[in-house]
Amino acid sequence: MTKHTNEHDPYFIPLDENEPVELITPTTQLQDNIDTAELLKNIALPAASNKYLKPLLIALLTLFIAIVTWEAIRFFQAIFSWNTLAGIVLTALSLALLVVAIMASVTTWRNNQQIRLVLRLRIDAERYVKEKTFGHAAEFIDDLKALYQDKPQLLLLNQVTKQLPDYSNDAEVITHLSRM
Known part of the structure; x- marks a missing residue:
């Protein structure tokens, strides 16, 4: 390598051919001690305004339906004329x-x-068992009968409700129904 210096380039370092070359690699930066969750917690982005999106979609759907209807009418007219x-x-x-x-x-x-209805009944049953309420079991059983109307489970539910003992709260009724 020829030794010539470039005085205008501050990053140019002339190397001596007899010296071993040691490459300088940048060390990895240590992670900052800044908590990004703390920084991002205070940033609030306003919700995007999409008040024109629904009318646009309705207009596009109306246009699509009108075009399909028009083409269907033309197609039927062509078939009838043929x-x-x-x-x-x-x-x-x-x-x-x-x-x-x-x-x-x-x-x-x-x-x-x-x-x-099934989801509502499940939520009600969980609430009745958890809160140990009283007086809602009859309404719950009526909703079950409405759910099982015209289904084979209605006969089984009727048999179980006829044999239902007098319980002190709704949780016991729900537990009895679930066991049977």
Whole structure:
């Protein structure tokens, strides 16, 4: 290596060819003693304003439904102009599909109602057992009967409620029902 100095570059160090080269590696910085959770605790970001998002989505959904309806009407008109029998068959199939979709939606809605009722009953039962309340067991049993209406469990529930002893609080009633 040639030795020449560059007086303008403060980072240039001329090396002697006879000396061993020792590379300087930066040491890792020790972690600061600053608690970032403490710093971030005081930072409050305001909630983003999205008051126009719902009207935008409603408008887009309305536009989409209008376009799909328009195209469906044009398609049905084209099929009817081509062949009346094909148009009638397509209309019947479309109506059958619509009826099946509505039935599936209604069934799903009813099942969700049942799930909500079960969750509410579970929460009520936990509360009655925890708080040792009195006087709510009859209402709870009525809700269970409404849940099991037209189901085989209703017969078992009726048998258990006929044999139900006179308990001093709702927790004992819930425990008895859960054991049977």
